[in-house]
Amino acid sequence: MKILIGGGGTGGHIYPALALARYARSKDSAIDVLFVGSAAGLESKIVPDSGFKLITIPASGFRRSFKQLGLFIKDFLRGVRRSLKIINDYQPNVVLGTGGYVAAPLVMSALLKRRPVVLHEQNARPGLVNRWFAPFAGRVCLSFAETAKKLPPFSKPLFTGNPRASEVSALDREEGCRHFGLDPGGKTILIYGGSRGALKLNQVVSAYLKEKLLPEGVNLIYVTGDIYYDEVAAELAELPGGVLLFSYLAEMPEALAAADLAVTRSGATTLAEITALGIPALLVPSPNVVDNHQYYNARILSDRGAAVLIEEKDFDQIRLQKEIDRLIGTPELLEEMSECSKKMGVTDAAEKLYRCLQEVAV
Numbered sequence: 316m317k318i319l320i321g322g323g324g325t326g327g328h329i330y331p332a333l334a335l336a337r338y339a340r341s342k343d344s345a346i347d348v349l350f351v352g353s354a355a356g357l358e359s360k361i362v363p364d365s366g367f368k369l370i371t372i373p374a375s376g377f378r379r380s381f382k383q384l385g386l387f388i389k390d391f392l393r394g395v396r397r398s399l400k401i402i403n404d405y406q407p408n409v410v411l412g413t414g415g416y417v418a419a420p421l422v423m424s425a426l427l428k429r430r431p432v433v434l435h436e437q438n439a440r441p442g443l444v445n446r447w448f449a450p451f452a453g454r455v456c457l458s459f460a461e462t463a464k465k466l467p468p469f470s471k472p473l474f475t476g477n478p479r480a481s482e483v484s485a486l487d488r489e490e491g492c493r494h495f496g497l498d499p500g501g502k503t504i505l506i507y508g509g510s511r512g513a514l515k516l517n518q519v520v521s522a523y524l525k526e527k528l529l530p531e532g533v534n535l536i537y538v539t540g541d542i543y544y545d546e547v548a549a550e551l552a553e554l555p556g557g558v559l560l561f562s563y564l565a566e567m568p569e570a571l572a573a574a575d576l577a578v579t580r581s582g583a584t585t586l587a588e589i590t591a592l593g594i595p596a597l598l599v600p601s602p603n604v605v606d607n608h609q610y611y612n613a614r615i616l617s618d619r620g621a622a623v624l625i626e627e628k629d630f631d632q633i634r635l636q637k638e639i640d641r642l643i644g645t646p647e648l649l650e651e652m653s654e655c656s657k658k659m660g661v662t663d664a665a666e667k668l669y670r671c672l673q674e675v676a677v
Contacts, residue, residue: 316343316676319405319430321351321398321421322413323358324376326509327437330584331458332413333365334478335435338665339672349405351398353417372397374417387416394420395427402428409433409676412452414442422448431675435668437477437583439611441465453675456668458583458661459615475668476661477587483568484591484662491572495536495559502643503534505574505594507564509582509601512540515627516580516599521550523632529555530643536573538564575649576642578635581613581624587664593657595649596622597638599630621656 318339322328329352336348352358354371362369373393375386398421402410410425412418412434422444425432432452436445439459449455449470456475457463463472492499508516517539529535534557539547544562554560564570567588571577574594579585581598589596598616600609616622623638642649661667 316345316409316673317347317349317405317407318409318411318672318676319349319351319402319407319421319425320411320413322411322415322418322435323352323356324415324417325582326357326361326511327583328413328415328418329356329358329361331435331437331478331587332411333362333367334482334665335411335668335672336367337365338478338481339669342669349401349407351401351417351421356415356417358417370401372401372417372420374420376416391420391423395424398424399428402430409672411435411672412445412448413437414445416444419444419447422452426451431677433668433672433675435475435478436462437587438462438608439465439615440606440608442605442608454671456671458587458664459612461615473667473671475671476664477583478665478668479584480587480591480661481663481665483571483588484660486568486572486592488572491569491574494566494569495573497534497573501532501534502530502575503536503573504529504576504578504639504643505536505538505570506578507538507567507570508540508543509580509585512538512543513580513599513601514543515630516578517543517547519630519632519635520578521547523635524551524555524558526632527555528632528636528639529558530640533557533643535559536564536570537561538567538570576639578639581609581616583612586612586616587661590616590621590656590660591662593653593660595642595652595656597625597635597642598622599625599627602627616656616659619655619659621652621659 350369373390375390412422458477460474577596581600598613617624
C-alpha cells in the first residue's frame with residue numbers, strides 16, 4: 316500500500332501523521348509512505364529527520380485581506396498543479412490529509428484524480444481546510460468524539476483518537492523517573508509550552524521559581540522552547556534544587572511518563588499525550604491560534620474533570636502557586652483527575668486510523 320500524507324505548518328499537524336506512518340511501517344515493512352508539505356513549515360525539518368521522504372509544494376495560509384487572499388489563491392493553484400504531478404507519479408492507494416493550509420492543494424488534487432481521501436482532525440473544533448473537504452472525504456477521523464457535531468452535512472466522521480497517543484502509552488512512571496534520575500517516590504511536575512514554547516508560560520514560571528514558590532521536595536522538569544531558553548536561564552541564574560531545565564526535549568515520552576502533573580498549552584498533540592498516560596493537567600490555552608481552538612480543546616478535558624483550565628489573561632505566578640499547591644497537596648484529587656484523563660486516552664489510535672486507511676484505500 317502507498318500512503319500519501321499532506322499537512323503541516325505546526326507540530327499538531329505533523330506529529331500525528333508521523334505516528335501513523337511509523338505504525339504503518341511497523342505493521343507492514345512493504346508499506347510506502349510519502350509526505351507532502353511546505354518548505355516553510357516545521358515538517359521541512361521534522362519529517363526528513365524522522366526518516367521519511369518529503370516533497371514540498373507552494374502553499375500559504377488563508378487570510379481575509381485582499382492582498383493575502385490573492386497570494387493564497389496563487390499559491391493554492393500552484394500547489395494543486397504540483398500535487399497533481401505528485402499523484403500521477405506516485406500513484407497512492409490512499410491520501411491522508413492532516414489539516415493546515417498545505418493540505419488543501421493535495422486533498423483537492425486527490426479528489427480531482429478520484430483517489431480515496433481520509434482526513435484526520437486533531438482539534439475539538441475542525442480547522443478550515445478539513446471543514447472544506449469533509450463532505451467529499453471517504454472518512455473524517457477525529458481526535459475528539461464531540462467534533463462530529465461540528466462537521467458539515469454529508470461528512471463521514473469516525474472517532475479514532477490521535478495517533479500520537481499510541482507512541483507515549485508504553486512507558487511507565489518508574490522508567491520515566493529513572494531516565495531523569497528522579498525518585499519515583501516523590502512528586503514530579505512537567506512544564507512545557509508545546510513544540511515552539513510559549514512566552515507567557517515562561518514569564519509566569521520564571522517568576523514562580525524566582526519567588527521560590529515550588530513546594531519543597533517536588534521535582535520540576537521545565538522545557539522552555541529553543542527561542543526562550545537563554546532568556547529564562549539568565550533570569551533564573553541559579554536553579555532551585557530539583558529543577559531540571561531544558562530548551563528542547565527529544566525524550567518527551569519519558570518526561571511525560573515521569574510526570575504527576577503537567578502545566579502546558581492545549582494543542583491537540585499535547586492532549587493526546589497526557590490523556591494516553593492519564594496525567595492531570597493545568598491547561599493554559601494559547602489565545603493566538605486560529606479559531607481559539609486550544610480553548611475548546613482544553614474545555615473538553617476540563618468539563619470531564621481531567622484538567623484545570625486557566626485562560627492566559629488569568630494566569631500569573633500566584634494562580635500557578637495556588638493550583639499547584641492545591642493539587643499536589645490533595646493526592647486524592649490528583650488521582651481522581653488522573654482516572655478521568657485515562658478514560659479519555661485512546662492508546663490504540665494509530666491502529667484505528669491505520670485500519671481506516673486500509674478500508675478506504677484502493
